[in-house]
Amino acid sequence: MAAYTYKKKFLKLANTRLIEAELYNYTNNKAFLKNMEESNQRYQEWMGTDPAYQGFVSTTVILEVSRRIAAVDRLLEILKNSEEDKKIELIQMKYFDCSYTDEGIAKKLYVDKSTVYRWRREIITMLGEMLGMIMEA
Numbered sequence: 001m002a003a004y005t006y007k008k009k010f011l012k013l014a015n016t017r018l019i020e021a022e023l024y025n026y027t028n029n030k031a032f033l034k035n036m037e038e039s040n041q042r043y044q045e046w047m048g049t050d051p052a053y054q055g056f057v058s059t060t061v062i063l064e065v066s067r068r069i070a071a072v073d074r075l076l077e078i079l080k081n082s083e084e085d086k087k088i089e090l091i092q093m094k095y096f097d098c099s100y101t102d103e104g105i106a107k108k109l110y111v112d113k114s115t116v117y118r119w120r121r122e123i124i125t126m127l128g129e130m131l132g133m134i135m136e137a
Helices: 013-024 026-047 059-081 085-096 102-109 113-131
Strands: none
Touching (some): 013 026, 013 059, 013 085, 013 113, 026 059, 059 085, 085 113, 102 113
């Protein structure tokens, strides 16, 4: 990976599942964030400029969802800039569309199943580092 140096990391299974959940929920999180920002804006307009305004949804929740979306966006940008199109296709098929098994992805991308597993591990490690969820081995 030219644009991003792959480092050997220790990933606990729980971290792997949590990081993968960010990829599976990426499109839902984007829709959630848009809806919450609109709801907060409408609520603020309705409440006026009351100094006691706490927000309809916690600002902390909005900031955290924004941070996670930004991390996935950065991951996709890094892969796009390093011309790793097949990894982007893997993310699309496995996490965004949920339309293929690992074996189906391997066949569709004309690679071995072990390559799909390796790419998946690299993607999870990169995103885990961006989210601050990876521990050094």
